[in-house]
Amino acid sequence: MESILNGIALGSTQLLDPMVLLLIVLGTVFGIIIGSLPGLTSTMGVALLVPVTFGMTPVQGLALLGAIYCSSTYAGAISAILINIPGTPANCSTLLDGFPMTKLGQGGLAIALATAASAIGGFMSNFGLLFLAPPLAELALRFGSQEYFLLALFGVSVIASLSEGNMLKGFTSGTLGLFLAIVGMHPMTGDIRFTFGIPELFNGLPLVVALIGLYSIPEVIANLSEKSTNEETTAAEVKGVFGQMMEVFKYKMVMFKATVIGLIVGIVPGAGSSIAGFIAYDNAKKASKQPESFGKGNPAGVVASETANNAVVGGSLIPTLTLGIPGNAVSAVLLGGLMIHGLKPGPGLFAENGEIIYGFILSMFVANLVFVPVGLFVSRYGVKFIKTPASILGPLVIGLGVVGAYALNMSLVDVWIMIAMGMLGFVMKQFDVPREPMVLGLVLGTMAEGELARSMSLVQGDVPALFASMFTRPLSLIIIGLTAISVFQGLRSQFRKKGPFLD
Amino acid sequence: MGTYSKTAAAITMAAFLSAGAVNSVNAQTAFPTKPIVAIVPFSPGGGNDILLRLISKHANEFLGQTLVVENKPGAGGQIGWTALAKSKADGYTIGATSLPSMVIIKAMRPATPFALDDFRYICNIQVDPVIWVVKADSRFKTAKEFVAQASNPQKVINIAGDGPQSNVQLQHLAAAKALGLSTNFVSFSGSGPAVTALLGGQVEIAATTLSSAIPNIEAGKLRALVVFSSDPVLSLPDVPTASKLFGKAIPSVGMAVRGLAVPKGVPDDAVAKLEGAFKQLSDSKAFLAEAKNLGIMVKFMNAAEAEALVKESAKEVDALKDLLK
Numbered sequence: 001m002e003s004i005l006n007g008i009a010l011g012s013t014q015l016l017d018p019m020v021l022l023l024i025v026l027g028t029v030f031g032i033i034i035g036s037l038p039g040l041t042s043t044m045g046v047a048l049l050v051p052v053t054f055g056m057t058p059v060q061g062l063a064l065l066g067a068i069y070c071s072s073t074y075a076g077a078i079s080a081i082l083i084n085i086p087g088t089p090a091n092c093s094t095l096l097d098g099f100p101m102t103k104l105g106q107g108g109l110a111i112a113l114a115t116a117a118s119a120i121g122g123f124m125s126n127f128g129l130l131f132l133a134p135p136l137a138e139l140a141l142r143f144g145s146q147e148y149f150l151l152a153l154f155g156v157s158v159i160a161s162l163s164e165g166n167m168l169k170g171f172t173s174g175t176l177g178l179f180l181a182i183v184g185m186h187p188m189t190g191d192i193r194f195t196f197g198i199p200e201l202f203n204g205l206p207l208v209v210a211l212i213g214l215y216s217i218p219e220v221i222a223n224l225s226e227k228s229t230n231e232e233t234t235a236a237e238v239k240g241v242f243g244q245m246m247e248v249f250k251y252k253m254v255m256f257k258a259t260v261i262g263l264i265v266g267i268v269p270g271a272g273s274s275i276a277g278f279i280a281y282d283n284a285k286k287a288s289k290q291p292e293s294f295g296k297g298n299p300a301g302v303v304a305s306e307t308a309n310n311a312v313v314g315g316s317l318i319p320t321l322t323l324g325i326p327g328n329a330v331s332a333v334l335l336g337g338l339m340i341h342g343l344k345p346g347p348g349l350f351a352e353n354g355e356i357i358y359g360f361i362l363s364m365f366v367a368n369l370v371f372v373p374v375g376l377f378v379s380r381y382g383v384k385f386i387k388t389p390a391s392i393l394g395p396l397v398i399g400l401g402v403v404g405a406y407a408l409n410m411s412l413v414d415v416w417i418m419i420a421m422g423m424l425g426f427v428m429k430q431f432d433v434p435r436e437p438m439v440l441g442l443v444l445g446t447m448a449e450g451e452l453a454r455s456m457s458l459v460q461g462d463v464p465a466l467f468a469s470m471f472t473r474p475l476s477l478i479i480i481g482l483t484a485i486s487v488f489q490g491l492r493s494q495f496r497k498k499g500p501f502l503d
Numbered sequence: 504m505g506t507y508s509k510t511a512a513a514i515t516m517a518a519f520l521s522a523g524a525v526n527s528v529n530a531q532t533a534f535p536t537k538p539i540v541a542i543v544p545f546s547p548g549g550g551n552d553i554l555l556r557l558i559s560k561h562a563n564e565f566l567g568q569t570l571v572v573e574n575k576p577g578a579g580g581q582i583g584w585t586a587l588a589k590s591k592a593d594g595y596t597i598g599a600t601s602l603p604s605m606v607i608i609k610a611m612r613p614a615t616p617f618a619l620d621d622f623r624y625i626c627n628i629q630v631d632p633v634i635w636v637v638k639a640d641s642r643f644k645t646a647k648e649f650v651a652q653a654s655n656p657q658k659v660i661n662i663a664g665d666g667p668q669s670n671v672q673l674q675h676l677a678a679a680k681a682l683g684l685s686t687n688f689v690s691f692s693g694s695g696p697a698v699t700a701l702l703g704g705q706v707e708i709a710a711t712t713l714s715s716a717i718p719n720i721e722a723g724k725l726r727a728l729v730v731f732s733s734d735p736v737l738s739l740p741d742v743p744t745a746s747k748l749f750g751k752a753i754p755s756v757g758m759a760v761r762g763l764a765v766p767k768g769v770p771d772d773a774v775a776k777l778e779g780a781f782k783q784l785s786d787s788k789a790f791l792a793e794a795k796n797l798g799i800m801v802k803f804m805n806a807a808e809a810e811a812l813v814k815e816s817a818k819e820v821d822a823l824k825d826l827l828k
Contacts, residue, residue: 043547047547047574050547050556051556051559051571051572140699141699141702143703144700144703144705145700145705185667186667187667187690187692188666188667188689188690189667190611190666190667190668190827197614199577199578199581199582199585199615200577200578200582202577202578202579202581203576203577203578203579269696269699270692270696319699323698323699323702323719324695324698324715324718325695325696325699326548326695329546332546332547332549333547333548334548335548336547336548336552336553336556339553339797340553340556340557342796342797344718344796344797344798345718346719346721346722347719347722347724348718348721348722349718409574409575409577409582410573411575411577411582450692454689454690454691457661457687457689457690458661458689458705458706460659460661
């Protein structure tokens with residue numbers, strides 16, 4: 001504890017550098033632009049600016065990169081809420097209630113809540129990073145392959161909740177996602193499956209590319225084909241938002257749980273912020289007294305998913321900084337940035353470079369404050385942006401999607417994959433098949449398959465031993481318990497409605 | 504060991520010569536007159552990416568132009584290397600190479616649309632040998648103890664490592680074959696996750712690249728048992744090399760050797776200019792100091808040596824590739 005306080009004292013002197021503060025503001029503006037434009041992701045934003053930081057001191061460089069990470073994760077909510085396209089994969093769950101709120105004319109409120117929730121989630125998880133990094137890193141180490149697998153199963157149970165109203169369509173979508181997750185190399189044997197010889201698919205369907213297509217293209221086609229529906233959606237105005245932001249405190253419990261979910265999902269390497277958003281959303285829905293209002297514009301849905309995905313930021317940096325193992329793609333790029341500045345992530349980092357690391361962590365508190373006014377300012381004009389006619393907005397969004405899909409891996413094949421997924425998404429939208437279960441299936445399928453195969457390999461094919469260890473390792477038991485509760489709650493709400501299970 | 508002290512001696516030489524050399528080379532040829540793009544066939548944050556970004560940070564001084572890193576990840580490097588092979592042969596597109604990974608790809612997937620002789624190898628800069636590593640309090644005090652335990656086919660020991668079809672796996676399987684071990688290689692998606700699994704007690708031993716385990720070794724959490732390279736490594740002088748310890752030839756086939764290449768057909772003077780500039784860069788004090796801090800083992804090999812190493816690696820991998828299937 002004393003060493004942490006010393007670290008804070010050391011780190012805060014770093015923050016007095018006016019250049020650092022200026023860079024946080026610049027990083028925030030840049031991150032908000034990158035994040036709110038569909039197709040451009042946090043990973044890309046951080047990667048783009050790593051070379052720019054070469055000439056800076058480590059704290060300046062890291063403050064810039066950290067600010068981009070925090071603000072872009074938040075800003076993806078703006079386009080999710082206003083145009084039903086998640087700005088980054090982290091915001092997939094935000095559009096579930098965010099866009100319906102816009103349709104109800106509450107877009108301004110949705111953005112205010114998303115902003116406040118993101119800031120609070122980010123702030124809380126940064127506290128976790130600051131004070132709880134060593135114990136949380138210990139927890140991360142306890143997650144073995146079987147825990148990852150069970151966690152993926154837990155995530156799959158969320159599909160049922162997302163499919164309420166039409167189980168058959170939801171499950172179809174989820175199963176399709178799980179199937180698409182099989183594409184590519186088998187994680188243990190290296191056998192290549194369903195790739196049609198396209199090397200871009202060897203590592204699996206590129207998730208971000210798929211998401212850009214799945215959301216951008218159907219939305220644009222739908223907007224262009226419907227006659228001037230955007231007259232109705234123009235009711236959204238971002239005014240008096242500072243007052244509206246206070247409404248977020250109606251959802252204290254939702255935010256608390258979402259922060260815990262985000263932190264834990266964040267420290268689990270490879271799980272990613274989209275999963276955290278979905279799990280928190282599901283959790284808020286199940287705890288709510290009116291679960292049926294979710295998906296129709298319930299503010300709690302926006303608050304839950306935005307708190308959770310920003311809480312992932314601090315969580316994902318815990319294994320990155322303490323173990324040298326990145327929690328997700330963005331923190332992998334950040335890790336590279338750290339190393340270029342001569343820092344060696346790993347157990348010795350806090351002791352050897354405490355000044356820099358504490359400076360970096362403290363700078364992210366500032367970033368979480370700065371993106372509030374900047375984000376609201378941008379949203380003001382974002383709302384005007386959606387008033388532009390579909391004939392102009394549509395091509396713009398498609399153009400951004402193409403650029404985004406290309407820029408991720410500098411690959412034209414990825415653009416074709418994006419368009420193909422867009423076609424699939426359009427068909428799904430036409431038939432009212434929800435796309436979110438598919439996203440979950442895609443993300444979790446890869447994880448579930450790989451981790452199950454690895455767990456099997458670790459017990460050398462002894463299935464009874466695998467089951468035995470699942471029920472004897474405490475962490476496994478906890479996850480199994482949570483999954484059981486989630487499935488039970490889902491079934492109960494089905495029976496209450498006395499509807500057929502598969503309608 | 505010898506190479507390193509030679510490198511050290513070369514630093515002082517280079518410091519003397521570099522300023523003059525840059526000017527004279529510039530006078531001979533105008534190349535390069537615009538920024539050079541370096542394709543990294545892996546995602547940002549990985550070993551190749553970090554090496555190239557470090558090079559790019561220092562490149563301006565020696566090339567007279569900026570070196571722009573462009574990540575083209577996918578299919579274990581295949582996509583980036585294919586792109587490099589097909590890029591314009593004017594010297595303005597170079598790419599990161601990694602042995603034996605590019606050789607393994609070609610051996611495992613013969614249909615891969617690049618050939619090893621589609622490239623002109625400029626130089627190699629970094630070597631990163633594979634090690635066997637255990638937790639500090641492991642029951643295996645030495646590599647010999649592990650080998651003794653792992654020779655019992657009734658009680659197969661799990662070993663974690665980057666995989667499948669990686670240089671690490673190839674190295675481990677080559678060693679297991681030479682020593683008659685019966686181990687179960689469990690593939691993880693990178694050396695990082697394998698280290699995590701080791702720290703978390705999921706496995707008792709891991710095979711990783713030296714660079715990915717070194718922070719935890721220095722922190723006293725992990726212990727290296729043996730290094731698969733011909734010479735002991737400077738950062739871990741007490742860790743024996745495999746061939747010396749076991750008294751038989753174990754090829755260091757999995758040692759990652761990272762360097763740079765251009766597509767075939769780049770004019771000789773451009774290749775020579777690049778080779779010279781990277782030679783000076785890898786001898787420069789500032790670069791060496793930062794590389795050392797990051798745990799990057801610098802070992803410069805010139806164009807001829809790099810070319811020869813590719814051929815040698817192809818031969819070694821070809822002899823062992825059935826182990827990976």
